[in-house]
Amino acid sequence: MRIFIFFSLLICHTLAAPAIFETAEQIVRSALSLTQSYEEAPYEATLIGDEVYERVYPSKKWVCTKLTVNEESEQQQGTMFWKLFNYIQGANNKDKKIPMTVPVTTHVTKTSGTELEMCFYINADEQADAAAPNNPDVYIKEEPTRTIYTRTIGGYMNTASWKTEAQELAAKLQELGVNFEGNSYWKVGYDAPFKFWNRRNEIWYLKK
Template structure:
C-alpha cells in the first residue's frame, strides 16, 4: 500500500460518500430473514486473481495487489478502470497446498468494460470471470474479515439457512465453498461492512427471478 495512487484509491474505496459513482453488481432481494437474505444477482463479468496462499488474508492482499495493477493500466489497452465494490474472495476447499484452501480474489468490472474487459498483462496471472445470473445467500458482519472469523461467519449463515425454507438449497454445483465480500478500505476502522456469500439452487423457488422491483 506504499504506492501513493493505491493509497488514494483505497481511501476512496473506504469512504464511499466522498467518491461518487462507485459501481457494484446489480441484484434483487427475493427473500429476507432477520440475519440473512437471498439475492438474485444479474449476469456480470469480473476479473479474477487466483491464489494458493494458505491464509485468506494474505490471498486477499496479494490478489488485490495484482488487480490494482490491472485497473491502474497494467493491461494491453493501458486502460484506467474505476474502483468498484465489493472485493470478493472466493474460497475453494482443499485446492491449495497440503489440502488447504485456495482462493480467487475478484474485482467487479464497471459497466463500461463488462462486454469487453481489457486483457491483463500476462505476468499478473488474471483472467476474466463470467458470472451467470444466480441466487446468493448473504449474511452481513462487521469489523475486519480475518482468518480467525470468516469460517465462524460462514457457519452462522449455514445454520440460518438450515432453519429456513432454503435448508436444502445450497448449490452442489458450485466450485466455491463460500465467498467473502469486503466493502471498505483497510484504513476504515468504524462502520465496516462485510458479507458471506453462498450460492443457492433456486430452481424450486418461483421468487428467485427478476421482477423489476427492489433492484440495487
C-alpha cells in the same frame, strides 16, 4: 493514489493485517478517500428471514486471479489484490486505467488444499469490451447469473472472523430450510479500514 490506498487496505480485512501505509501522508489520504463512492455490482434482493437475503446477480464480467494454499492468511489476500489492482491501473492491452468498484470478492473452495479466487467487478462502461490483462495470472471471467444467500455484518474482519461468520451463516441457512452449496463460499468486503461505523462485510453461499 487515493483509490490505491483505499482498496489495498480493504483487502487486508483487519487493522492488524500487514501495513500498506508507510507514511503519515498515506494515512491522511486514505482518510480523505472515504468521501469517494464506487460503482457496485448490480443485484436484486429478497428478505427470506432473520436479516438473511436471497440475491440474484445477473451475468456480468469480473476480473479475477487465483491461489491455492494450505492455510488462509491476510498476506495471500494482498498478493491477489496487487495483481488485480495493477490490471485496473493500466496493466492491460489497452494501457487503460479502469475505475475501482465494489465489492471485492474472494471465493474459498476446499479441495486437497484451499483454492482462493479473488475478483473485482468490471464497471458497466467496460462490460461490453473489457481490456485483456497483461499478467497471465489475471483473467476476465463472465459469471453466469447466480443466486446467493447472505447477510451483512459489521466490524473488522480477519481470517478467523470470516470462518466464524461462514459457519454461523451456514447454520442459519439450515434453520431457514434453504438449499445451498456448502463446500465453498465467498468472503466479500466493501469498506476502507478507516471507516469505523456501519461497515459492510458479507459471506455469500450459492443457492442450489
